[in-house]
Amino acid sequence: MLRVGPLGLGVGIFMLVISWTAIASANSPAPQTYVVNAENNTVTICPMSFDTRYCPDGGVMLRLDVDTREAVELAGFCDSGECFVDECVPAGTYRYGFAEPFECVEEANTDYFSEVTVEDDLGDCTLNPENSGVTPFSGEMAWSDWQTRCWGHYESSEEDDGCRGVGMLSARVLGLNLLVASLALLILWRRRRTT
Amino acid sequence: MHPVLQAWLLTVALETPVVALLFPGRRGWMALVCVIATSGTNLYMNIGLPRFFSDFAYGLLLGEALALVIEALIYGVAARKLEIVNPFVKGWLASALANSLSYGVGIAVL
Numbered sequence: 179m180l181r182v183g184p185l186g187l188g189v190g191i192f193m194l195v196i197s198w199t200a201i202a203s204a205n206s207p208a209p210q211t212y213v214v215n216a217e218n219n220t221v222t223i224c225p226m227s228f229d230t231r232y233c234p235d236g237g238v239m240l241r242l243d244v245d246t247r248e249a250v251e252l253a254g255f256c257d258s259g260e261c262f263v264d265e266c267v268p269a270g271t272y273r274y275g276f277a278e279p280f281e282c283v284e285e286a287n288t289d290y291f292s293e294v295t296v297e298d299d300l301g302d303c304t305l306n307p308e309n310s311g312v313t314p315f316s317g318e319m320a321w322s323d324w325q326t327r328c329w330g331h332y333e334s335s336e337e338d339d340g341c342r343g344v345g346m347l348s349a350r351v352l353g354l355n356l357l358v359a360s361l362a363l364l365i366l367w368r369r370r371r372t373t
Numbered sequence: 374m375h376p377v378l379q380a381w382l383l384t385v386a387l388e389t390p391v392v393a394l395l396f397p398g399r400r401g402w403m404a405l406v407c408v409i410a411t412s413g414t415n416l417y418m419n420i421g422l423p424r425f426f427s428d429f430a431y432g433l434l435l436g437e438a439l440a441l442v443i444e445a446l447i448y449g450v451a452a453r454k455l456e457i458v459n460p461f462v463k464g465w466l467a468s469a470l471a472n473s474l475s476y477g478v479g480i481a482v483l
Contacts, residue, residue, distance in 0.1 A: 369459060
């Protein structure tokens with residue numbers, strides 16, 4: 179008979195939980211986030227949300243430079259798909275999102291921003307005449323360093339803005355720990371009975 | 374107080390008695406092992422992991438799972454060195470119970 183040691187048992191449970199998480203998440207709707215694409219030095223930012231905030235009236239769209247932490251406000255220049263268009267972006271890694279983040283929803287993750295890397299050095303670049311460019315953002319940055327503001331299936335609470343994000347996640351973490359504790363107790367009990 | 378420091382102190386304060394209680398006869402040594410192991414996993418989870426995972430949920434889930442596994446193995450190895458019966462099974466039990474308690478209390482009070 180195959181003997182499974184404590185290490186094997188642990189790895190098995192770990193893999194089981196990780197795969198269970200992926201299956202469970204597949205039932206969730208798409209997150210409220212931003213689909214961001216960089217082509218040469220032009221970045222297109224398409225908001226995906228349940229509260230229909232699109233370009234140009236969805237709010238102030240920000241670009242945060244991950245290295246320098248400098249934030250700028252986009253002008254609200256849009257393409258035909260109601261996506262924000264940021265032209266003449268220098269090479270670097272940036273986070274894009276609304277200055278006022280999406281409201282959390284119960285069924286899906288809600289992101290503060292999406293990240294993109296522009297690889298091309300900025301050569302001669304001219305803005306579209308309708309695009310007034312970017313201006314420094316002087317307001318208070320509402321984003322956390324985590325991309326996700328709220329995790330789907332959060333437990334709603336007035337006190338913490340409904341964004342605690344610990345409902346199903348807590349169940350998974352505690353479930354994993356209690357499952358392992360139960361198995362260990364079972365093994366100890368069986369060993370005690372056989373000795 | 375910085376939230377990372379709060380989380381670390383709370384974790385050590387809650388987990389150390391649980392681990393010590395589960396290893397009678399070697400409580401002092403196992404409490405010391407717990408302080409060291411828990412400090413390492415908790416600080417890494419709260420400071421190190423967020424740099425690699427931008428998604429809160431997966432970062433937390435992975436961090437908690439890793440903490441469970443790493444602490445269980447450390448307790449198991451330490452318990453075997455101290456000639457405790459069933460060292461690894463007790464290591465898993467100690468890690469799982471201690472982490473359940475600290476996670477549950479942590480999300481309630483922090």
